[in-house]
Amino acid sequence: MPHIAPFVTEVDFASGELSMADYVIQRRLSDMASMYADEAAARRIMAEEGDRLIYEVQGVELPAEEGQIPHCTTRITPGRIGDEYHMTKGHYHARREQGEVYFGLSGRGCLVMQTESGETSVQEMVAGSAAYVPPFWAHRTINLGEEDFVFFSIWEARAGHDYGAIERDGFRVLVVMRDGQPAMVDNPKYG
Numbered sequence: 001m002p003h004i005a006p007f008v009t010e011v012d013f014a015s016g017e018l019s020m021a022d023y024v025i026q027r028r029l030s031d032m033a034s035m036y037a038d039e040a041a042a043r044r045i046m047a048e049e050g051d052r053l054i055y056e057v058q059g060v061e062l063p064a065e066e067g068q069i070p071h072c073t074t075r076i077t078p079g080r081i082g083d084e085y086h087m088t089k090g091h092y093h094a095r096r097e098q099g100e101v102y103f104g105l106s107g108r109g110c111l112v113m114q115t116e117s118g119e120t121s122v123q124e125m126v127a128g129s130a131a132y133v134p135p136f137w138a139h140r141t142i143n144l145g146e147e148d149f150v151f152f153s154i155w156e157a158r159a160g161h162d163y164g165a166i167e168r169d170g171f172r173v174l175v176v177m178r179d180g181q182p183a184m185v186d187n188p189k190y191g
């Protein structure tokens with residue numbers, strides 16, 4: 001087992017910038033246009049304004065072995081595609097029995113979770129919220145505010161990421177703007 005020396009990375013709560021980030025991932029609208037219920041709206045935005053940044057992840061890379069605790073920040077920009085708020089792709093962990101903790105740093109949003117057996121949970125998150133993603137729950141975060149929504153994630157290194165099921169089926173519920181407020185609706189494209 002490789003020896004990892006202790007380290008500290010400074011986190012900027014407003015931007016999600018990590019002083020010791022080993023990687024930065026940017027997800028743009030073109031990376032996930034088909035994940036939005038209104039894919040036509042996504043295509044229109046790309047044609048009219050270009051390829052919008054939806055979210056950015058900055059993380060510390062650690063070996064994928066028992067006991068290592070990778071961690072990262074995610075910054076979701078504000079905005080909507082049609083009436084659906086900017087969101088992450090979302091995933092199950094490849095090892096379904098691995099959970100995760102999210103901690104809100106700035107802005108506001110929600111965490112949508114679901115299990116393969118049909119349960120759904122939507123939890124609000126603000127700066128200071130510690131949200132628990134239990135084992136077996138797929139998870140996606142959504143920016144419900146007009147500012148960036150930034151949070152910190154901590155998980156076990158062997159969890160792995162399974163994006164395929166969500167790319168294929170989506171989540172059962174969507175969070176959309178109705179009369180200026182967030183509302184949960186059934187996903188017409190689910191499954």
Ligand code: F6R
Pocket residue numbers: 057072074088089090091100139140141153155161
């Ligand atoms: C890690 C985790 C988060 C997300 C990040 C981006 O297990 O859940 O750090 O990876 O918020 O979302 P995805 O991975 O769905 O693109």
Ligand code: ZN
Pocket residue numbers: 091092093100139155
């Ligand atoms: Zn995860």
